[in-house]
Amino acid sequence: MAHDPLAAVSAFATPQTRPIPGRADQVRNAAGGYVFGKDLWRKLEDFLILGTTGGTYYVTEDRLTADNAGVLFQAIAENGPRVVELLTAVSTARPPRAPKQRPALFALAACYAKGDADTRQAAKLALAKVARTTDHLAQFFGYYKNLGGKATARGTAPVAGRSMRTALGSWFLTGSPDDVAFKACKARRRKTPQGEAFDLRDVLRIAHPAADDEQRGTLFGWIAGNVADERAREALPAVHRFLTAKAVTSADEAVRVVTESRVPWEFLPDAMLREPEVWEALVDTIGMTALLRNLARMTRIGALTPMGDATRRAVARLTDREALLKARVHPMDAWLAMRVYASGKARPNPRADLQTWRPVPAVLDALEETYELSFGAVEPSGRRLLVAVDSSGSMSWGHVHAGGSPLGTPYEIGCAMAVMLARIERGDVHVIDVDTEVHASKVTPRTNLREIASWRPSGGGTDLSLPFTWASRKRLHVDGTVVFTDNETWAGRSHPAQAMEAYRREINPRVRVVVAAMTAAGYSIGDPKDDGVLNVAGLDASLPLVVNGFIRP
Template sequence: MDPASCPEQPSAVNEQVLNSSGRSLTAAVCLRRFLCHGSETATYNTKEHPLGNENALFLMQFIESGRGCEVVEEIRRLNSEGHTVRPNPSLFALAVCSQHADFKTRQSALRVLKELCRAPAHLFTFVQYKKELKEGSGMWGRALRRAVTDWYNSQDGLSLAQAVTKCKHKAGWSHKDLLRLCHMKPTNDTVVLVCKYMTKGWKGVQEAYGDKEKSEDVQKVFAYLEAVERAKHSTDELEIIHLIEEHRLEKEQILTNHLKSKEVLKALLKEMPLVVLMKHLGKLTADKVLTPGSPDVAAVCERIQDEMALKKAKTHPFNVLVASENYKRGHGKRGKLKWEPDSDIVQALNCAFCKSISNVESTGKRFLVAVDVSSSLSSVAHGSFISTVAIAAAMCMVFAQTEPNTKVVVFSDGVVVPCDISSDMTLMQAAAQLIQTPGGSTDCALPITWASENDKTVDVFIIFTNNQTFERANPAVTLQTYRKKTGIFSKLIVCGMIASSLAIADPEDRGMLDICGFDSHAVDVIRNIVLDAI
């Protein structure tokens, strides 16, 4: 963003005004929380809630203090640095900024639109938020028309063709709608071709370009769109496979009818992104695309265990765990789709989990990871549909192997027991370590008290529990006492894996966070608070 677009002013976003207890009472913390995970409170919930007028009021209070440009810059920064775990809060906040009365705030918001909207789905969502936020007046002014036009014109023709054929509409909007409303004026020949396709369809493209001489770039885009159209209308399985292989067509561009073909699925399998592949292993097995002992299974297992591929895809071990547990279950979430898990694939996923741990970068902090064993850990966690013991064991392994200063304990009924999670353990062995202590009552303050009484220096307490109750002391108050004793601004993260709500974290304390359920986003939220991103 051009610094000259905003007047010089103190940075509200970078202010860190703390009181003696370590509380930050600035709106900046609330803003970061909202942009990172969709709630200005000290709670992350795996269930994403709709964003509406109540969120707009919170943002408007911040913007109306004269710091709208800084809000836009914070949206841009958190996204560019990878701290946002969900796209919608940023898109919503950007929509609010783009409609504010302050001209520079509106200008700044629309200037970063193409940077934040990396895919058509994001653009559609942003436009829909603007529609929901408008108050009686039309929203399609010159600035928005120019911003949407720039989004299309900023891409090369082939990339744009790939994007618009994979996502044609969302949130009640289509590309045809946006092009009509923004009065689109393409700036190069390849974008002209794609715009013709979006507004007039393939028939319009054929009429305009079929017999004309085309430049090399235009010919590439024309050939790609032709392949997409042929794949939609062909009944020849061999032709579909050829089109997939030659033009690298993806699952979203193939009709559902064709996806019933094993050979078509095998063709898609070759270029399928690793994360998508692991997600669809169950269906591929159920559809007999992956059969025991086949070359296809061998190729898939090789890809899953490839350390370089795992690193390139930035695959977190928790994502591998989810794929593994879902595959081993042998049926989909609703039980309609069923398969017999292949032992080679199961083994490959187990191996991939261990290998992917090395993808996690150390934060250099001192951790106490505490697992509540006062109740059964066989429950299914909200947000990931896998057992709470599998989540707790996996996260203990990740912290123990990536953070040198980590202590793992289990606790229940007034007792805290150190737990040795070694690097040569399997997930099952780690899980067995967590469930060897008998159950009792839940007291989430216990690990903090234990650390204090045993002179353990801890930067971050992470507690995994099924419940939120505290018998002897409030964990938030106990943490404050620990901070005063040690002089360390220690943080507390409580993961209520089957909870729909928690009330442990002090909402005004930037060092506390409640997590309801547990999913792949929760992993990133934890890292954000550990590294002071929120």
């Protein structure tokens, strides 16, 4: 009998180099396999969370940036107010969903520059929520100049119509006058993404907001230079503390105002923040989150040294269980702090010089204990999970960054998250590595997070149908499967969605699947029409809780 090529067409086992028959929503990924194209809004959400820094194994940073900018402008044209709603939700989520605020600020600037009247109205109401600091406002302003400004002999200039002036003014009118004064005192001047000077005084003159009470009027006058320091000091406690700090001329005076007057560290002159003894005093007074973020700085200038007194006190705070729980430090926050500190280097922005430091072993040990203690308030789902970490060659390329420090490859990030899930679920987790075969993972609930940095993926191609076919073959009954991947699958003889459906038919019809993307590539192995599949993206600090909540039903 002659071979019938049509007999090879199957909706149940289709090679990943071909689309599933009847599914017009599949697209070809950068590795040549077919996956599910994410819809416009999911692509936009991925961009807002992940950004495009560093690109991917297959796609350059410039190409990824251009692709995601195109997605953003398409979404604005389709439904601008919805874009504003989404970027605001991502920006203001607690715990944070995005490691950087810049994608949301760029999207907000694009809404102003390219949106219709309703979009600009929504953006106007969102500006003060998304651009919460002077640095955020400077970034927004710089992006807006590029997208909605006008060409001049010296470059570009902003076009500040009534809507923009009102939006900028809202930044000065949101919160109590003293709250706004605190933000202004923390940072009056910043740089835009283009490296241009940005001063709140200039913004105030552009916006010209009307003060709603005498105290706020005093603040506006002081920022503009029309109200004397003494009058502002009397009306605004934040200004009083700021001027007290700015009058400091020696490290001894700085230590005194920090310890006696509890002046915030952000108010101190920059010169004082380069003095080790000042940071030795601040170790006891700054908030827990600020302590975690400034460990590298303290080490770089010599405030934290091996066997030093400040190191001992910092370690005591980092290992104080009650203080950590009160500050709601998440395990992911602790892990990020440890990886940044252990990296020994950072470049906060492309224009800055590379900063380096030699990590103090006692601080690294304390951060590991911070990580351990931060699990105290996290409850397990009570469900059995299979966690699959994509260990193909593309997962070893490039580094995920936070605060300008390299955290590790996508494979390392996936393994670290797998450790967290294993720890949270207390033994009801099995972890595997996947390329074109299934490999035993080194991950256990007690994995030392330092070990992961030395791990390397097995390499080779990618077949993400394997977690499901392997579980079916092993007759492994799980309630949920979590896959950490860049979605560049191509090597399987069936699609992941087909293999998952087979697992449901044979083992557990109610299994749920979470696909955690390490890059903003715009597609996923997860079927968007399947209510039992959740597509998430990036270094979301709440990911373990998201998985917990999705798998629990």
